[in-house]
């Protein structure tokens with residue numbers, strides 16, 4: 452049996468080619484693309500598409516590529532954590548965060564992750580498969596449909612390493628940015644990576660206006676090697692050199708994510724060492740109180756340590772903020788919801 456076409460994974464040009472192949476006029480491609488990106492889930496709802504063409508489409512393609520299995524809603528700040536089931540029964544997570552400036556979604560780019568970061572639940576069982584561009588987009592459409600509001604910002608910071616699924620992630624960026632699609636500006640998109648240096652350099656050459664976020668979490672290689680295996684392949688200096696290239700090509704400020712782990716990376720000497728390394732780089736440091744997960748013994752730093760760490764970076768003239776904790780009353784640690792679901796399924 453030939454596989455059905457996932458229309459959400461197709462560019463406008465690809466949809467136009469499909470339409471022509473099915474014996475229709477090219478302009479139907481724009482209409483179809485438009486419906487797909489409205490989040491339409493049934494061909495029947497497309498009221499400007501002829502009936503017989505809708506029937507043909509139904510035979511060869513799909514619109515909806517996931518269902519919402521579970522939603523956890525924070526009573527404190529409106530954060531929603533979604534567990535989605537894909538058409539092949541794999542499950543992924545997405546998080547909706549409500550800010551004054553609009554709705555932001557954190558999307559997954561892979562089922563699981565193979566990067567092995569020591570503080571992360573997403574990687575415990577490795578990677579199952581890459582998501583298609585349309586399955587990354589599908590998370591945005593499913594959440595928009597659920598809340599009945601527009602999503603204005605996207606962060607690729609859920610399960611998976613986006614640069615380990617490079618081609619589909621780039622395709623997703625071009626599709627979501629399309630004026631006839633959701634038309635989300637590149638400047639409203641943040642891509643977070645643990646530091647796959649060749650791909651950062653490649654991305655720099657594309658000169659996209661997205662924000663690049665680096666999960667740094669350590670001020671030297673010795674510490675980073677302990678809980679981020681990728682550091683043994685690309686060390687901190689190599690990452691920072693790639694970041695400089697990215698800034699030079701795009702003029703965009705880089706975000707460095709730094710999760711503060713008690714007794715591991717949260718001391719005065721670490722703050723000073725970090726400040727020294729980032730001194731000449733156009734950047735912003737995002738300090739994150741670690742989200743503790745059952746699978747790891749790491750604990751979050753004391754509030755006083757977090758404050759002190761920030762004060763030192765401030766004093767060294769590094770642009771720094773402490774990330775506000777969202778959804779603290781729901782289980783919001785990355786990968787945790789999926790992990791619990793798989794455990795429940797296994798026990799049944």
Ligand code: SF4
Pocket residue numbers: 564565566567568571572573574609610611612644645666
């Ligand atoms: S933090 Fe990101 S890159 Fe690291 S294991 Fe988790 S999902 Fe993968």
